[in-house]
Amino acid sequence: xxxxxxxxxxxxxxxxxxxxxxxxxxxxxxxxxxxxxxxxxxxxxxxxxxxxxxxxxxxxxxxxxxxxxxxxxxxxxxxxxxxxxxxxxxxxxxxxxxxxxxxxxxxxxxxxxxxxxxxxxxxxxxxxxxxxxxxxxxxxxxxxxxxxxxxxxxxxxxxxxxxxxxxxxxxxxxxxxxxxxxxxxxxxxxxxxxxxxxxxxxxxxxxxxxxxxxxxxxxxxxxxxxxxxxxxxxxxxxxxxxxxxxxxxxxxxxxxxxxxxxxx
Amino acid sequence: xxxxxxxxxxxxxxxxxxxxxxxxxxxxxxxxxxxxxxxxxxxxxxxxxxxxxxxxxxxxxxxxxxxxxxxxxxxxxxxxxxxxxxxxxxxxxxxxxxxxxxxxxxxxxxxxxxxxxxxxxxxxxxxxxxxxxxxxxxxxxxxxxxxxxxxxxxxxxxxxxxxxxxxxxxxxxxxxxxxxxxxxxxxxxxxxxxxxxxxxxxxxxxxxxxxxxxxxxxxxxxxxxxxxxxxxxxxxxxxxxxxxxxxxxxxxxxxxxxxxxxxx
Amino acid sequence: xxxxxxxxxxxxxxxxxxxxxxxxxxxxxxxxxxxxxxxxxxxxxxxxxxxxxxxxxxxxxxxxxxxxxxxxxxxxxxxxxxxxxxxxxxxxxxxxxxxxxxxxxxxxxxxxxxxxxxxxxxxxxxxxxxxxxxxxxxxxxxxxxxxxxxxxxxxxxxxxxxxxxxxxxxxxxxxxxxxxxxxxxxxxxxxxxxxxxxxxxxxxxxxxxxxxxxxxxxxxxxxxxxxxxxxxxxxxxxxxxxxxxxxxxxxxxxxxxxxxxxxx
Numbered sequence: 001x002x003x004x005x006x007x008x009x010x011x012x013x014x015x016x017x018x019x020x021x022x023x024x025x026x027x028x029x030x031x032x033x034x035x036x037x038x039x040x041x042x043x044x045x046x047x048x049x050x051x052x053x054x055x056x057x058x059x060x061x062x063x064x065x066x067x068x069x070x071x072x073x074x075x076x077x078x079x080x081x082x083x084x085x086x087x088x089x090x091x092x093x094x095x096x097x098x099x100x101x102x103x104x105x106x107x108x109x110x111x112x113x114x115x116x117x118x119x120x121x122x123x124x125x126x127x128x129x130x131x132x133x134x135x136x137x138x139x140x141x142x143x144x145x146x147x148x149x150x151x152x153x154x155x156x157x158x159x160x161x162x163x164x165x166x167x168x169x170x171x172x173x174x175x176x177x178x179x180x181x182x183x184x185x186x187x188x189x190x191x192x193x194x195x196x197x198x199x200x201x202x203x204x205x206x207x208x209x210x211x212x213x214x215x216x217x218x219x220x221x222x223x224x225x226x227x228x229x230x231x232x233x234x235x236x237x238x239x240x241x242x243x244x245x246x247x248x249x250x251x252x253x254x255x256x257x258x259x260x261x262x263x264x
Numbered sequence: 265x266x267x268x269x270x271x272x273x274x275x276x277x278x279x280x281x282x283x284x285x286x287x288x289x290x291x292x293x294x295x296x297x298x299x300x301x302x303x304x305x306x307x308x309x310x311x312x313x314x315x316x317x318x319x320x321x322x323x324x325x326x327x328x329x330x331x332x333x334x335x336x337x338x339x340x341x342x343x344x345x346x347x348x349x350x351x352x353x354x355x356x357x358x359x360x361x362x363x364x365x366x367x368x369x370x371x372x373x374x375x376x377x378x379x380x381x382x383x384x385x386x387x388x389x390x391x392x393x394x395x396x397x398x399x400x401x402x403x404x405x406x407x408x409x410x411x412x413x414x415x416x417x418x419x420x421x422x423x424x425x426x427x428x429x430x431x432x433x434x435x436x437x438x439x440x441x442x443x444x445x446x447x448x449x450x451x452x453x454x455x456x457x458x459x460x461x462x463x464x465x466x467x468x469x470x471x472x473x474x475x476x477x478x479x480x481x482x483x484x485x486x487x488x489x490x491x492x493x494x495x496x497x498x499x500x501x502x503x504x505x506x507x508x509x510x511x512x513x514x515x516x517x518x519x520x521x522x523x524x525x526x527x528x
Numbered sequence: 529x530x531x532x533x534x535x536x537x538x539x540x541x542x543x544x545x546x547x548x549x550x551x552x553x554x555x556x557x558x559x560x561x562x563x564x565x566x567x568x569x570x571x572x573x574x575x576x577x578x579x580x581x582x583x584x585x586x587x588x589x590x591x592x593x594x595x596x597x598x599x600x601x602x603x604x605x606x607x608x609x610x611x612x613x614x615x616x617x618x619x620x621x622x623x624x625x626x627x628x629x630x631x632x633x634x635x636x637x638x639x640x641x642x643x644x645x646x647x648x649x650x651x652x653x654x655x656x657x658x659x660x661x662x663x664x665x666x667x668x669x670x671x672x673x674x675x676x677x678x679x680x681x682x683x684x685x686x687x688x689x690x691x692x693x694x695x696x697x698x699x700x701x702x703x704x705x706x707x708x709x710x711x712x713x714x715x716x717x718x719x720x721x722x723x724x725x726x727x728x729x730x731x732x733x734x735x736x737x738x739x740x741x742x743x744x745x746x747x748x749x750x751x752x753x754x755x756x757x758x759x760x761x762x763x764x765x766x767x768x769x770x771x772x773x774x775x776x777x778x779x780x781x782x783x784x785x786x787x788x789x790x791x792x
Contacts, residue, residue, distance in 0.1 A: 235771075
């Protein structure tokens with residue numbers, strides 16, 4: 001599959017889309033700032049009284065249940081309805097799915113009541129949403145990989161959406177395709193926030209590209225190449241994180257084209 | 265106009281005023297930390313049950329509607345009433361005014377029901393609060409500048425307060441004066457949080473200086489000189505932001521007096 | 529008293545305990561990230577509908593009242609009841625106790641209705657919770673030190689728990705012992721968040737060590753040695769904070785054993 005990540009990055013920088021978030025209180029700054037350093041315009045708003053208005057001036061909507069409450073889920077649905085009406089992409093980060101009944105219920109309630117265009121999570125979160133019993137610990141990587149590709153593809157078909165599973169390699173699937181992104185660095189798992197930021201980045205690219213597999217793959221490729229660059233001189237997770245913002249900001253087409261590792 | 269920014273910075277460091285915030289969840293850490301590195305003492309509290317108590321032990325109150333809800337606006341009013349009673353300055357950052365009806369309504373509700381001493385926003389936010397139809401995009405800088413100075417002065421007169429418009433150059437106006445601050449660096453617009461931090465800094469200086477034009481100008485001058493210094497060796501927005509805290513912390517009178525660019 | 533901080537650090541890294549937080553919105557990212565760079569697994573969840581479920585999959589519960597509301601206090605109690613039932617340690621950071629009636633009431637309500645295993649605060653906060661009239665300003669350090677050790681020991685006895693007072697030197701007391709930690713660096717007081725992070729670190733160590741004095745001391749020793757290392761090359765509070773994450777991440781047994789300063 002031919003995905004031009006560098007072209008999409010240029011589109012983000014040229015169009016500066018507004019990305020509306022209802023996200024968690026832990027990584028809310030990081031989600032906003034990663035969108036900003038990619039050249040887009042983040043906005044965070046969660047009051048039921050304004051989410052529809054805000055979604056209607058945005059080019060993508062990112063929902064993240066990381067510190068959800070029932071009220072917050074209601075606001076997410078109102079925002080998503082406005083996004084659906086305007087036909088802008090809705091990304092749902094099923095952060096913590098599987099950990100509590102509230103999180104599982106919230107995910108299904110959102111997925112059943114509004115159109116979610118991209119579902120994103122790690123292996124165990126997506127497995128839970130897919131209703132499948134995938135063993136994501138204690139098995140070898142190859143076996144997990146195979147299972148997860150099927151899980152992603154199957155969930156994508158059932159929900160008629162794009163599914164992104166992040167991990168050592170990322171899986172992006174829609175109803176007809178499965179693509180893997182092999183960029184990234186282990187240090188991404190040593191800090192809080194890279195998973196949430198990945199969803200914001202995917203939302204940012206989905207704002208400028210209608211093909212959501214291409215958008216998701218391009219966003220992940222750019223974010224993870226930046227992480228690889230940031231990790232080179234980082235002395236640890238603190239300096240890595242600050243450098244990550246620098247390297248996203250400085251990312252150029254030549255670097256992306258040379259470093260990207262996308263596989264069918 | 266003669267404003268001694270370095271003297272006011274020394275006053276902040278000596279008095280260590282408590283700055284009570286009701287602010288947004290995106291930049292709440294940055295607002296607290298910028299106040300801290302300036303040598304003052306930030307406190308964040310938003311429960312209706314305690315905001316009056318907290319405002320009464322503070323020396324300034326900073327309100328920021330960045331992620332408001334109706335409940336939060338109620339708490340802001342209670343805090344402001346306590347601040348008014350104690351005669352400490354109230355700063356309102358009209359963050360996102362113009363984006364949704366909820367934000368506009370909240371600003372007017374606050375402005376109409378309590379005394380706000382300093383209204384702060386960017387060009388389009390202040391234009392909305394001023395009820396004026398200012399074209400802030402697609403016109404040349406000179407034309408905007410002239411308009412904005414008039415907008416600021418007019419709003420200051422109508423609301424009997426100080427008005428701060430931040431941007432490439434900042435405008436600070438009260439009922440009789442208009443001052444411009446020409447410090448700063450473009451990289452401030454490349455990260456999330458500098459606008460909110462500016463309001464916290466203005467609040468910090470307003471806590472030690474009754475002349476609110478002087479306080480606002482001095483705060484902006486110090487913050488923006490620190491940004492200019494931070495930008496010198498920054499490799500991008502990540503390292504810039506960390507250096508910003510360092511350079512605020514290390515700011516000295518000689519540097520301020522040499523670098524400050526204030527114009528009537 | 530013989531406390532092997534480096535062994536406990538290795539236990540944290542090996543067991544990767546889940547540390548459930550109900551904390552404040554200012555330093556929530558820092559609390560999560562410090563737990564992460566220590567090698568454990570932070571989770572933040574505050575909805576009444578899920579806190580019991582989340583606490584039941586955690587190995588320690590950290591409560592911090594920094595930006596409390598009455599609803600939030602209710603959620604804290606529900607989480608603590610679940611933690612008590614599972615017999616995992618509950619740490620309460622009495623952040624801001626003494627500042628408002630709401631904070632004092634919340635602390636006493638929590639302490640009276642659930643089992644708190646470790647109470648943590650600075651000198652004036654703990655004095656307020658102890659109901660003692662300790663003069664923590666304007667008196668010399670020696671006098672304060674003596675008073676505070678007695679305050680900590682007395683509160684520990686009355687509440688049958690461990691009490692931690694952080695400051696230039698930290699005091700850790702239970703019903704029979706008082707230990708002081710003399711590590712740390714003045715720059716810790718120049719940024720927002722080190723107090724909250726200390727509570728999260730104590731919770732992390734309490735998750736792997738049943739002797740809560742040992743756990744608290746070991747956590748403080750490791751955190752504060754990392755701070756001493758971070759301060760060496762820091763240009764100010766911004767670079768200090770990023771380096772703090774790096775130095776926690778890289779901390780080794782030899783360094784801890786050489787640098788730790790624990791006194792009875």
